[in-house]
Amino acid sequence: MKLQVALDVATLGDALTLARQTAEHVDILELGTPLIKAEGLRAITAIKAAHPDKLVFADMKTADAGELEADLAFTAGADLVTVMGTADDDTVKGAVAAGRKHGKDVVADMIAVVDNRVSRIREVSKFGVSFVEIHAGLDEQARPGYSIQALLDDGKQAGVPFSIAGGIKPDSIGSVQEAGATVAVAGGAIYSAADPGAAAKALRSRIR
Numbered sequence: 001m002k003l004q005v006a007l008d009v010a011t012l013g014d015a016l017t018l019a020r021q022t023a024e025h026v027d028i029l030e031l032g033t034p035l036i037k038a039e040g041l042r043a044i045t046a047i048k049a050a051h052p053d054k055l056v057f058a059d060m061k062t063a064d065a066g067e068l069e070a071d072l073a074f075t076a077g078a079d080l081v082t083v084m085g086t087a088d089d090d091t092v093k094g095a096v097a098a099g100r101k102h103g104k105d106v107v108a109d110m111i112a113v114v115d116n117r118v119s120r121i122r123e124v125s126k127f128g129v130s131f132v133e134i135h136a137g138l139d140e141q142a143r144p145g146y147s148i149q150a151l152l153d154d155g156k157q158a159g160v161p162f163s164i165a166g167g168i169k170p171d172s173i174g175s176v177q178e179a180g181a182t183v184a185v186a187g188g189a190i191y192s193a194a195d196p197g198a199a200a201k202a203l204r205s206r207i208r
């Protein structure tokens, strides 16, 4: 299982610092959606230039104009780009077409898909995304009683390649791997730590 750090900070300077602190312990550097909105596509280019040996994941969360938005992110240097699983089928297919053109990967972000999630996961997988991200966003995580377990249950049931994002911590990353995820995405557990490099290393050490 790969480890992906979500660089969920608001400035390119902070993202470059966080990437430098964590890169040796992770496989994938993710530019969070707020970062891309704040700094633009140039942030993708800058992170890839600083870490050419890492996969760079642009969390575009595209909701429309899938081919155009994915093409922009791939042209800027992204290796993986997200499109919303809730988007129109043609938006997902358009992003996949851009991915094929660039020889890169498109990930369907299943955030806010709760009812019939397994069925939508299987549907978007047929459109050619490389994998789905089964995801509880920050707002969902903040609600009382939130548990990552529902994400893991759906991943096990879906029978297609998936990543998990939703507040992964050292005590839950083992269960993410046991569920069969190909990628574990961690944001807050790393960027909120006093020592983000040590936090990334601790997560990595729990992956067998």
Ligand SMILES: O=C(CO)[C@H](O)[C@H](O)COP(=O)(O)O
Residues within 6 Å of the ligand: 006, 008, 032, 033, 059, 136, 137, 138, 165, 166, 167, 168, 185, 186, 187, 188, 189
């Ligand atoms: O895409 C995101 C929010 O929409 C986050 O990057 C993702 O949820 C990972 O961060 P965390 O581990 O803090 O949940």
